[in-house]
Amino acid sequence: MHVISWLSLAWCVVPVVLIAIVYARWSGKASEVLLSAARMTLQLIAVGYVLVALFENPSPWITAVVLVMMVCIASWIALRPVGHQRSYFKPAIIALASSAGLHLFISLVLVIGVESWYEPRIVIPLAGMYFANTMNAISLATERYQAELEEGKSEPEARLKAFQASMIPQINSLLAVGLVSLPGMMTGQILSGVSPLVAVRYQIMIMAMVLGSGGCGAALMLWQLGRVYQVKSNDGDKRESR
Structure with a gap:
C-alpha cells in the first residue's frame, strides 16, 4: 500500500483554492470554502489520533x-x-x-x-x-x-x-x-x-x-x-x- 506523506498531501490545497477563487470571482464567500476545508483537515487529524487510541484499547x-x-x-x-x-x-x-x-x-x-x-x-x-x-x-x-x-x-x-x-x-x-x-x-x-x-x-x-x-x-x-x-x-x- 502506498503511504501518502504530509508533504505530498499539501497538493490537496490546489482544488480547495480553485473553488475559493470561483467563489471570490462570482462575489461569493471564499472564506466559507477555506474554513470548511481547514475544519475538515483538523477534524480528520484529531479523529485519527483518537481512533489510534481506541484501536489500541x-x-x-x-x-x-x-x-x-x-x-x-x-x-x-x-x-x-x-x-x-x-x-x-x-x-x-x-x-x-x-x-x-x-x-x-x-x-x-x-x-x-x-x-x-x-x-x-x-x-x-x-x-x-x-x-x-x-x-x-x-x-x-x-x-x-x-x-x-x-x-x-x-x-x-x-x-x-x-x-x-x-x-x-x-x-x-x-x-x-x-x-x-x-x-x-x-x-x-x-x-x-x-x-x-x-x-x-x-x-x-x-x-x-x-x-x-x-x-x-x-x-x-x-x-x-x-x-x-x-x-x-x-x-x-x-x-x-x-
Whole structure:
C-alpha cells in the first residue's frame, strides 16, 4: 500500500483554492470554502489520533459513548436546512439511532459475525457511514416536507414528496456503483491490497445497509413529523370551533 506523506498531501490545497477563487470571482464567500476545508483537515487529524487510541484499547463503554456522540452530532447537523428547530431534534435522534442502529446490528452480528460488538476498528467506521447517510436522508426529507407543507400540499402528499426526495441520492448511488464509481470503502480496501472480490462483498453489504438505514430513517422521521402535524391541525380545528 502506498503511504501518502504530509508533504505530498499539501497538493490537496490546489482544488480547495480553485473553488475559493470561483467563489471570490462570482462575489461569493471564499472564506466559507477555506474554513470548511481547514475544519475538515483538523477534524480528520484529531479523529485519527483518537481512533489510534481506541484501536489500541478497545472498551465497550468508550465505544458506546463515541456512538452516542455521533448520533447527537449527526441529528443536529441533519436539522441544519430547517434552522435547527429544537422541536425536531428528538424525532431526528429517534429516527437516526433506531434506523442506523438496526442496520449496524445486522451488519455486525448477522453478516460479519463479529465476536465483540464494541470492536472500534469495525463498529466505528461502519457506524460513521450509516450515521452520515441516514443523516443526509433525514435532512433532505425534513427540508422537503416542510417546504411542501408551506406550499399548501396535503400532509400525505408532502410526506411522499419528501420521502422520494430523500431517496434520490440512495437510488442514484445504487445505479452508479460499479459503472460510474467505485465507492470509498471498496477503493480503500483495494488500495490496501485486499482482493477486489472480497472488497465487493463488503461493498454490497454497505450499499444495502445504507439504503435501508437512510430509507428507514427518513420514513421514521416523516412519520413522527406527520403525527406532530396532525396534533397541531386538531388543535387548530378545536380553536376554530370555539
